[in-house]
Amino acid sequence: MRLIETWLADPERAFELFAKFPAEETGFENPAAGMDREWFAAYVQELRDEALGIGLPDGWVPATKYILVNDEGEYVGIFNLRHRLTDFLRNGPGHIGYGIAHEYRGRGYATVGLKLTLAKARELGIREAYLCVHKTNPASLAVQRHCGARIDHENEREYYTRIDTGMETDAR
DSSP, X not given: OEEEEGGGSOHHHHHHHHHTSOSEETTEEOTTTTOOHHHXXXXXXXXXXXXXXXXXXXXXXXXXXXEEEOTTSOXXXXXXXXXXXXXXXXXXXXXXXXXXXXXXXXXXXXXXXXXXXXXXXXXXXXXXXXXXXXXXXXXXXXHHHHTTOEEEEEOSSEEEEEEEOOOOOOOO
């Protein structure tokens, strides 16, 4: 399995994947929900710019949106990696958000995709990834725990988890 940047994906297949997700589902947000192909093409260009830090709204950070491709070449999920955190992100959504299309859930794709995303985070110099998960989504919490997550804190609605990316620390 592998992650590919959304703007490098096959446009039609990427559009079909994003169309499978509602605007919001247990914390996973899909701004492309309901877009037609023309709007989606513009959105994908915005994602490329966002990854490069170009034209970001105030308070936003660079982020890369990846598509998880399984070994058969099917587009099965979406993973978002924020390159750094603001205070809002540190106390909220964190570095990584993800969603797996319904027909591919329960097959271990989220765990593999999260491990691949954690490797990308490590490449960016992120030592500890911050995530959150709705308490109504125990499957996602299990995915995070399989990847080494610990619950840092919680509120009525969400668990806030931390995962060591395995990045070597400088012991000087």
